[in-house]
Amino acid sequence: MRIRLRFFAILRERAGAAELTRELTGPTTVGEVWEALRRERPALAGFAGSIAFAVNREYVDSKTTVQDNDEVAFIPPVSGGYSRSCLKSSSSR
């Protein structure tokens, strides 16, 4: 199973790449992909900010399992800032 990874802004600089591909052997969540990247690239591990994830250009949570040919994007805080107040919160989390 192959996935495409995309990085933007500060994460692109820290990853040293705008895009990467990864081969996965079993069911993997986007959160697990991110943790593996952080182990592999110390500059990503040092990123103190929090990030959001998108799969195929839709925001997803970290527990989402990736599928073959998915485009997984790691999204640092956007320029106006994430505001909790206007986002619909999920009572289940």
Place this chain on the structure above:
Amino acid sequence: MFEIVEQPIELDRLIHAVGRPDAGAIATFLGTTRDNNAGREVIHLEYEAYPEMALREMERIGAEAIERFAVKSVAIVHRIGTVAIGEVSVAIAVSAGHRDAAFAACRFAIDRLKEIVPIWKKEHYRGGEIWIGPQRGGPAPAEELAAR
């Protein structure tokens, strides 16, 4: 009209895009690049987008504004790349039957854009540069974005 452009935003075209015979008002918002932030002098700004996703989110904001405020039409254009001080980096136009709805929807659209559209800003100073993150503090609620 929803666009991400690398050249100066054409405001006439933006306003024309929302013009409708049944509209009595067009409200616009222009975000311009400021020469200072948190006491530091900013020389110029640089914007980067995840263009495919940013456009989709901009279209979604437009549809949501029309639904929530019963406005006629929404246009959003964001500029990326290097933008000099004092230029327009984002422009929104909203047409509506009456001005109250146009103003409200325009405000909603820029607030929402800044929260969820994947476009980033880097401020360049003399001798430094920094990616601008959350300006209101707190961690990015990745789970909340996903839960929309």
